[in-house]
Amino acid sequence: MPPPADGPLRIAVLAYRGNPHCGGQGVYVRHLTRALADLGHHVEVLSGQPYPELDERVRLQRLPSLDLYRQPDPFRVPRLREFRDRIDVAEFALMCTAGFPEPLTFSLRAQRALAARRHDFDVVHDNQCLGTGLLGIQAPTPKGLGLPVVATVHHPITVDRRVEVAHAPDLRRALALRRFYGFGRMQGRVARRLPRILTVSASSRHDIVADHRVDPSRVRVVPVGVDAERWRPLPERRRVAGRIMTTASADVSLKGLAHLLEALAKVRTERPDAHLVVVATPRPASPVLRQIERLGIGEAVRFVGGISDEEVVERYAEAEVAVVPSLYEGFSLPAVEAMACGVPLVVTTGGALPEVVGAGGHTAVLVPPADPGALAGAVLALLADAPLRARLGAGGRRRAVERFSWRATAEATAGQYREVMALAAAPRC
Numbered sequence: 001m002p003p004p005a006d007g008p009l010r011i012a013v014l015a016y017r018g019n020p021h022c023g024g025q026g027v028y029v030r031h032l033t034r035a036l037a038d039l040g041h042h043v044e045v046l047s048g049q050p051y052p053e054l055d056e057r058v059r060l061q062r063l064p065s066l067d068l069y070r071q072p073d074p075f076r077v078p079r080l081r082e083f084r085d086r087i088d089v090a091e092f093a094l095m096c097t098a099g100f101p102e103p104l105t106f107s108l109r110a111q112r113a114l115a116a117r118r119h120d121f122d123v124v125h126d127n128q129c130l131g132t133g134l135l136g137i138q139a140p141t142p143k144g145l146g147l148p149v150v151a152t153v154h155h156p157i158t159v160d161r162r163v164e165v166a167h168a169p170d171l172r173r174a175l176a177l178r179r180f181y182g183f184g185r186m187q188g189r190v191a192r193r194l195p196r197i198l199t200v201s202a203s204s205r206h207d208i209v210a211d212h213r214v215d216p217s218r219v220r221v222v223p224v225g226v227d228a229e230r231w232r233p234l235p236e237r238r239r240v241a242g243r244i245m246t247t248a249s250a251d252v253s254l255k256g257l258a259h260l261l262e263a264l265a266k267v268r269t270e271r272p273d274a275h276l277v278v279v280a281t282p283r284p285a286s287p288v289l290r291q292i293e294r295l296g297i298g299e300a301v302r303f304v305g306g307i308s309d310e311e312v313v314e315r316y317a318e319a320e321v322a323v324v325p326s327l328y329e330g331f332s333l334p335a336v337e338a339m340a341c342g343v344p345l346v347v348t349t350g351g352a353l354p355e356v357v358g359a360g361g362h363t364a365v366l367v368p369p370a371d372p373g374a375l376a377g378a379v380l381a382l383l384a385d386a387p388l389r390a391r392l393g394a395g396g397r398r399r400a401v402e403r404f405s406w407r408a409t410a411e412a413t414a415g416q417y418r419e420v421m422a423l424a425a426a427p428r429c
Contacts, residue, residue, distance in 0.1 A: 107131025159254070188213065226404045262295070279315065335347055
């Protein structure tokens with residue numbers, strides 16, 4: 001029997017890479033599932049490695065992959081005894097042809113796992129996997145499982161592909177990236193066949209409709225939230241003069257760290273005490289490490305990856321300025337978290353960032369993406385103006401608390417679950 005219109009739901013959340021340190025999508029899974037549990041729903045997460053950190057009320061079902069991209073041995077060759085079935089073989093074969101297999105193979109594992117438990121769930125929520133297995137999960141019985149499916153697309157992977165290819169150092173690398181991002185075609189095909197796509201901003205909605213050619217009537221905007229009690233100002237901690245902070249990934253061109261490093265070198269010509277704390281862990285051979293050496297700013301850049309939320313909050317409390325230098329963002333949790341911590345922001349106008357921080361200069365200074373000179377000018381202006389920093393920090397905190405909460409995200413998401421369940425239950429003509 002279907003649940004009552006206002007009763008608790010049984011929700012299966014699919015997270016093919018669930019760890020929060022893998023990026024904002026992992027954070028989304030952790031906080032959304034906790035907020036859904038707060039509302040009284042039964043939530044279970046199905047995840048591959050690296051596994052997510054979840055609330056104790058949220059059950060985790062592990063769907064282990066071959067974990068071919070794990071550090072410190074990415075693109076490894078598994079031992080023969082590690083292969084358990086055809087999905088494992090397909091995963092390794094796709095990697096060997098320079099493709100990225102995880103969205104496809106995880107979706108097939110999820111379909112197989114749910115087939116044995118079809119009656120345990122009312123709805124399935126996919127977090128940007130968009131693998132072919134979703135079509136089998138939602139297909140009517142007896143061929144499929146007949147489970148309603150909702151998918152969240154933070155932004156279409158086609159955006160990442162365009163930026164990465166544009167920043168490729170040579171043709172060989174560009175061709176390899178095109179092959180790696182080949183799973184984007186599958187994601188577009190699957191997205192067009194799902195009854196409901198959730199996304200986090202109007203900017204992302206526009207890009208999903210344009211790039212994946214999804215019917216606009218099937219796409220809903222549900223912004224993500226912030227835990228304003230956890231992400232908060234710490235007035236007892238002193239700001240460190242000249243400290244700039246960012247959570248931009250060290251190895252993803254889309255996040256714009258390379259442009260921020262160029263900006264830092266410019267800032268230090270006028271403010272020698274300026275230094276950057278990066279909440280990330282670069283790969284040993286990361287291009288940003290070579291760039292830091294080339295710019296001669298090694299003593300002014302510190303990486304602090306793998307730290308807890310509370311430690312990030314403490315780092316924000318010590319920073320005079322936070323920067324989101326992204327070329328594009330579908331939403332930007334780091335921007336909202338920095339605002340909640342009362343840190344004055346410099347952000348680019350890439351993607352949804354103006355939508356997140358708001359217009360009018362009340363929470364942040366906005367600059368064009370991929371413009372180190374503009375970044376440097378904005379950072380210098382804030383470092384030199386304590387009253388402006390205080391005003392922007394207070395405005396950001398106010399906006400984060402008033403506009404973004406995980407409870408509101410969970411309530412709106414549960415409403416979308418019920419709509420899709422009603423669509424699935426409606427008689428077909």
